[in-house]
């Protein structure tokens with residue numbers, strides 16, 4: 137029999153026939169490796185995920201009227217939208233703003249496509265319900281506070297035609313006649329923590345009915361799932377004499393900063409977990425060496441040089457490291473998948489390269505953790521430990 | 526030239542002389558028993574002869590070489606090449622089978638040879654227990670595995686410190702029989718024992734007291 141074969145036979149016997157002790161170390165390594173491979177998997181997948189995810193923080197592109205005098209119609213918007221690939225367009229929402237009055241307070245009313253806001257503004261938090269018909273409106277929280285409004289309350293919304301052009305000759309009577317009113321109930325209060333809370337929202341048709349005319353679209357928000365370059369490309373493609381497209385900068389830059397922070401976090405968490413793994417393996421190995429002092433003494437009495445003792449314990453440790461790394465790769469993938477499914481709602485690719493990398497890191501961490509305990513094994517004096525008691 | 530010559534050795538622990546100016550000669554093929562009360566220095570003597578310890582004073586010449594001042598590294602090599610150890614507590618590796626325990630000694634000495642290890646187990650009557658773990662063996666069986674392990678590399682000297690201390694009468698007799706056979710085959714044996722029955726089968730018994738050789742008894746061949 138070859139010497140190497142006996143070596144393997146000894147260290148595997150030690151691992152498999154003395155399971156309980158080694159199981160603790162194996163578990164520690166496997167958990168460390170799980171966190172390592174899991175976080176790295178998530179980390180590499182996150183930019184892709186974040187692309188879709190960041191769109192959840194609002195639209196990343198706007199269509200604005202190219203000129204103030206030339207109202208933009210829905211057809212113009214759709215013309216621009218047609219330049220964007222169908223599978224990349226998550227949604228678009230047109231907005232038309234008019235000043236109305238409730239209880240003599242001037243308030244901005246936005247006519248929009250309520251269903252579409254769910255796609256382009258998924259972060260909207262609504263106390264109550266989205267409006268479902270033309271008798272309802274969504275009320276920004278700030279407005280609700282001014283009006284002391286609650287979900288279910290009804291208000292008379294007044295719109296004055298040509299309010300700005302009101303000429304001096306017109307009497308109050310005439311002005312009153314120009315007013316149109318609608319009674320709308322509050323289906324829900326909108327909370328965003330931003331400017332949206334200063335508006336009330338209805339369906340576009342409600343605003344058109346109130347004003348009695350088809351006004352121009354003041355703004356369309358678009359959510360497009362593509363890279364930064366892709367967005368720039370669309371910027372030039374969708375521009376026309378009617379529409380001036382713009383990118384929403386806030387999202388683009390925060391995407392990058394979130395990624396950097398995430399990278400730091402992954403690095404930090406992984407280092408901490410690997411350090412903990414190392415401590416746990418070192419502790420276990422120290423206990424193992426103490427537990428096996430007699431055996432070490434015996435091996436030395438049989439003529440084992442220190443190098444052999446080191447090799448055997450390191451061999452056990454490294455085998456454990458490799459095995460723990462392998463186990464951790466599998467569990468890490470499961471972990472990453474679970475996180476991805478639950479946080480990002482999408483599956484994740486298995487990166488085969490991560491298996492050898494995780495195993496190598498596990499072996500390295502185990503080797504480092506074993507150095508001190510294994511060196512202490514060579515200090516064993518066979519004459520003392522083998523003495524009868 | 527004697528196989529082993531111990532010249533005026535002393536082992537001193539602080540104010541205690543565990544061995545006090547002891548001299549001793551062992552020829553090839555000798556069977557020596559060492560007796561004496563507890564604390565008289567028997568194990569200390571065995572450790573020095575077995576290259577596990579060094580005397581404070583004096584010389585130990587094994588196979589023509591003074592091993593009393595060797596480095597621990599070369600002592601390791603001497604143990605590996607020349608010494609076979611048998612312990613009162615057997616000291617088998619508990620996660621290895623009987624056969625593997627014998628092969629461990631081969632592994633450090635030269636190369637493991639399963640067939641040869643099996644033959645050694647046969648010599649001590651344990652061929653059918655080869656695949657058992659120590660916990661599955663009786664004390665007597667464990668001691669015989671320990672003996673097989675001590676024999677496997679054909680050592681110059683077999684040292685046994687209280688080999689029957691943990692065994693009952695039947696197993697003790699079995700071990701004595703194995704020693705007889707080893708002696709007949711020409712092995713050199715040094716056996717520390719409390720048991721007069723184990724001592725009297727040896728050719729010669731020396732009695733230690735307070736680290737000194739108190740007397741020597743030549744046993745008649747039975």
Ligand SMILES: Nc1ncnc2c1ncn2[C@@H]1O[C@H](COP(=O)(O)OP(=O)(O)OP(=O)(O)O)[C@@H](O)[C@H]1O
Pocket residue numbers: 538541542543561562563564565566567568569570
């Ligand atoms: N490492 C040591 N440090 C200090 N004193 C020691 C050491 N080893 C042995 N001694 C002492 O040396 C003396 C001889 O010990 P040794 O183990 O040789 O006795 P022994 O004859 O084998 O006794 P026993 O029959 O009980 O095994 C004892 O008094 C013991 O306490």
Ligand SMILES: [Mg+2]
Pocket residue numbers: 524567568569686
């Ligand atoms: Mg003793």
